[in-house]
Amino acid sequence: MNEEQSDTPAIAVLVSGRGSNLDAIFRAIEQGDLHARVALVISSRADAPALDIARQHGADTVVVAPKSYGSRAEAGAAIIAALTAAQVDAIALAGFKPILDASVIEAYPDRILNVHPSLLPAFAGGMAPRPQADALAAGVKLSGCTVHIVTADVDAGPIVAQAAVPVLEDDTVETLSARILVEEHRLLPLTLEWLLSGRLQIEDGRARLAPDTVSAH
Numbered sequence: 014m015n016e017e018q019s020d021t022p023a024i025a026v027l028v029s030g031r032g033s034n035l036d037a038i039f040r041a042i043e044q045g046d047l048h049a050r051v052a053l054v055i056s057s058r059a060d061a062p063a064l065d066i067a068r069q070h071g072a073d074t075v076v077v078a079p080k081s082y083g084s085r086a087e088a089g090a091a092i093i094a095a096l097t098a099a100q101v102d103a104i105a106l107a108g109f110k111p112i113l114d115a116s117v118i119e120a121y122p123d124r125i126l127n128v129h130p131s132l133l134p135a136f137a138g139g140m141a142p143r144p145q146a147d148a149l150a151a152g153v154k155l156s157g158c159t160v161h162i163v164t165a166d167v168d169a170g171p172i173v174a175q176a177a178v179p180v181l182e183d184d185t186v187e188t189l190s191a192r193i194l195v196e197e198h199r200l201l202p203l204t205l206e207w208l209l210s211g212r213l214q215i216e217d218g219r220a221r222l223a224p225d226t227v228s229a230h
């Protein structure tokens with residue numbers, strides 16, 4: 014690690030699939046909107062396309078496949094070992110499918126963000142494209158995405174940011190998901206920047222954003 018790298022906050026991104034949110038994080042870093050470096054990408058699947066995106070950007074990768082471990086706690090220990098070795102400051106769950114073991118959440122209190130493709134607390138609990146399909150089935154007229162702090166309660170941690178999109182009459186799961194994804198790609202890097210710059214404060218189970226004193230000058 015060179016001197017410049019050690020000054021830049023390190024993040025880990027946990028993935029299981031396509032990796033479009035991981036790609037958005039790399040783009041935000043390259044454009045100077047997110048002051049961070051992706052020190053590690055952990056995938057729960059060895060065949061996740063997200064791993065190719067990570068390698069294209071020269072990021073270190075680790076596969077922690079739940080099947081290879083006797084319990085969620087053992088997989089959690091492997092994740093903690095990898096995160097510790099990479100000395101990460103924060104973690105983003107970007108389409109990470111397994112439920113994270115409590116030990117990981119306890120090791121990084123208020124330092125783990127998750128992006129979910131619904132306006133939480135609506136349509137919590139499932140993995141894409143389930144929340145989008147459930148929103149369509151319920152006939153809601155607005156959907157969107159949520160970035161929240163990861164706590165032991167799945168999809169129920171403090172909400173950091175949300176973006177709403179309209180649900181159109183002729184939407185399919187694919188068209189609605191694509192509209193939501195545009196907002197995910199904007200919100201996840203933005204909220205990571207808030208977290209790493211110290212602007213995000215968690216009090217009484219609620220997330221608050223302190224004024225941006227750096228850009229204001």
Ligand code: GAR
Pocket residue numbers: 028029030031032033034035063107108109128129130138139140141194197
């Ligand atoms: C995203 O839509 C994300 O919100 C969702 O998985 C997709 C991952 O896409 N996450 C969840 O459903 C979490 N419950 P990506 O691999 O292209 O970033």
